[in-house]
Amino acid sequence: MIRIERISFHIGAFRLQNTSLEIATGEYFVLLGPPGSGKSIFLECLCGLKKIDSGKIYIDERDVTFLEPRARNIGYVPQDYALFPHLTVERNIAFGLRVRKYAHKDIVTRVTETADLLGIRHLLSRKINGLSGGETQQVALARAMVLQPKILLLDEPVCALDEVTRQEVCAQLFRIQRHLGVTIIHVSHNLEEAFSVADRAAILHDGILQQVGTLEELLRKPDSEFVARFMRCDNIFYGEVTGPGPPEAGLTPSRASPRQQRQTRVRVGDIELCVPGEHRGKVKLMIRPEDVLIRSNYEGRSKGENEIYVKPVRWRNYGGYIKVELDGPFNLVAHLTDAVYADLKVKQGTDLVAILRSENIHVLPA
Numbered sequence: 001m002i003r004i005e006r007i008s009f010h011i012g013a014f015r016l017q018n019t020s021l022e023i024a025t026g027e028y029f030v031l032l033g034p035p036g037s038g039k040s041i042f043l044e045c046l047c048g049l050k051k052i053d054s055g056k057i058y059i060d061e062r063d064v065t066f067l068e069p070r071a072r073n074i075g076y077v078p079q080d081y082a083l084f085p086h087l088t089v090e091r092n093i094a095f096g097l098r099v100r101k102y103a104h105k106d107i108v109t110r111v112t113e114t115a116d117l118l119g120i121r122h123l124l125s126r127k128i129n130g131l132s133g134g135e136t137q138q139v140a141l142a143r144a145m146v147l148q149p150k151i152l153l154l155d156e157p158v159c160a161l162d163e164v165t166r167q168e169v170c171a172q173l174f175r176i177q178r179h180l181g182v183t184i185i186h187v188s189h190n191l192e193e194a195f196s197v198a199d200r201a202a203i204l205h206d207g208i209l210q211q212v213g214t215l216e217e218l219l220r221k222p223d224s225e226f227v228a229r230f231m232r233c234d235n236i237f238y239g240e241v242t243g244p245g246p247p248e249a250g251l252t253p254s255r256a257s258p259r260q261q262r263q264t265r266v267r268v269g270d271i272e273l274c275v276p277g278e279h280r281g282k283v284k285l286m287i288r289p290e291d292v293l294i295r296s297n298y299e300g301r302s303k304g305e306n307e308i309y310v311k312p313v314r315w316r317n318y319g320g321y322i323k324v325e326l327d328g329p330f331n332l333v334a335h336l337t338d339a340v341y342a343d344l345k346v347k348q349g350t351d352l353v354a355i356l357r358s359e360n361i362h363v364l365p366a
Contacts, residue, residue, distance in 0.1 A: 001025050002046075002151065002183065007055030009045050016041055016207040019055070023200075025150075026181045028174065030194040032230070033204035039187040040079065042204065043153045046185070047074045059151065070100075072151075075144030079155040079187075081136055083128045083143070090115075090124040093142045100147075114146045117176065134165040141173075145180075152177075154186045158193060170196040191232065203227050219288070223365055228286050234333035236286045236364070239266035245274040245358075246305075263358060269329040273306050275361045284364040289323070291360035292334035296344060297351040306356045308332075312346050326354060 002023040009016040016038050023029045031039050044050040046057060048069035057065045064072045083092050090111055097107045115121040118138045128136065137157060144152060157173070158166040174197045177184050188194055194201055195215055202212040203226075211223045222228040225236055245263030264279045265272050275285060297309060310328035321335040324346060332354055336344070344352065 001058075001060060002185075003056075003058040003061075004046070005056040005058070007045060007057065008053045009041060009050060010053060011041070011050075014038065014041070014207060016045065016052075019207075019209055021202065021209065021212065023183060023185065025060075025183055028177050028184045028186065028197050028199045030186045030188055030198040030201040031204060032188060032191075032194055032201055034189060034230070037204045038207040039189075039204055040155050041207075043076070043155050043185065043187060047076045047153055048072055049076075073149050075147055075149035075152045077140045077144050077152070077154050077157055079157075079159065081140035083136065083140055085128045087128070088124065089120070089126050089128065089131075089139050092128065092139055093124075093146050095143060096147050110146050110148075111142075114142045117145070117179075118142050118172070132165075133161045134169055137161065137169060138172075145176075145182075149182070151183045151185070154184060156187055156189075159188070159190070166193065167196070173197060203230055205230075221362055222286070225284065225286075225364060228362075228364065233286050233288050235289060235292065236284065237268055237330050238282065238284055239268040239273065240282050241265070241279050242267050242272060244278070271308055271329045273356060273361065274358045275363055276358055277363055279363055283366075285361055286364060287356055287361050289333045289335040290321070291357070292326075292332055293355040293357070294324070294326075294334050294336060294340065294344060295353045295355060297353045303353065304355075306358055306361075308354050308356070310352050310354045311349050312352065313348070315341075315346060326352070328354065 004019060004021045006018045006020050007016065008018055031042065033039050041050065045052050048067060056063060059072060093111050093114060094107050097110060112121065115124055118141065120135065120138050120142060123131065123135060123139065128139070131139065158169045161169060170193055186197060198215055200212065200214055201218060203210045203218065205226055211218060211227050218227060219231050222231060228236055242265045245265045262278050263274050263276055266275050266283055266285065308328050310326040310332060312324050313327045314325040316323050321337060322341045324334045324336055326332040326334060334354065
């Protein structure tokens with residue numbers, strides 16, 4: 001286990017502030033955040049390349065706060081890979097073993113086994129210059145893995161790769177991590193990348209950890225507007241509590257459990273929405289675009305709970321979904337499948353109904 005207790009570090013105007021985090025043994029952990037948030041600095045503090053100002057770092061209950069990098073049993077792959085262009089792939093991979101004065105036989109064995117694991121044995125005699133981006137990334141990974149560390153730190157390991165190669169490398173990283181049981185901390189700013197590998201993730205912003213949890217928790221239950229927007233939620237709006245809401249649909253108050261009874265009515269603009277939980281005063285609500293249900297507003301249709309009239313004003317196909325911007329009592333964004341989009345016959349000014357189910361609305365903490 002990695003246990004980080006209130007570490008702080010500053011360089012220039014930037015500060016990593018009182019950061020605490022626990023990462024389980026054998027976990028694939030992704031550190032997310034926008035550029036400049038301190039993700040790379042966090043990794044450098046963890047592996048000992050930067051000396052922290054305060055706090056403690058423990059690995060398997062051993063205090064490594066003041067140990068040199070080589071004594072922490074951590075493999076580190078920097079964003080630029082830092083390979084030696086004048087050496088062959090084989091000598092790049094073997095570099096750390098030679099520095100540690102391993103026997104020649106052991107070096108050959110370890111390099112060969114690691115190259116086989118990554119599928120790059122055919123590259124061992126090649127120079128670094130001339131390798132593809134994916135091959136270069138694999139060589140850098142092999143150089144870290146050949147030392148058989150308990151922990152691997154990967155700083156934006158696939159950011160320089162094209163989309164197809166990035167997906168292939170992420171799949172390979174996940175397979176290797178599961179095969180070896182090594183603990184990985186993987187820095188990224190790309191959500192698709194994180195979803196392809198992460199057991200859990202954290203979001204860092206301006207040197208402060210904003211939230212830690214599974215990707216589903218970060219997606220559905222963000223702790224702040226910043227986390228919600230980083231997780232690509234466009235629908236965030238303000239409201240004011242007007243009173244308690246009804247129990248869940250189909251349940252009378254006498255049959256509803258305490259959990260089912262806890263709902264609140266919130267006025268947003270000139271309409272009221274029913275949201276889960278008990279709240280007071282002014283609140284901030286969010287609903288993910290993929291949870292906004294859109295139906296045709298056919299004549300005679302009565303509007304139900306948490307349903308609002310909207311009109312599409314702009315739409316764009318993003319491959320896996322169609323993003324539709326909607327005008328109504330407040331602006332909304334919905335992500336529709338091709339089939340739903342085609343059935344609705346969306347065009348400028350079409351009368352539609354947006355359904356915001358209360359269980360899909362999240363009230364952001366104050």
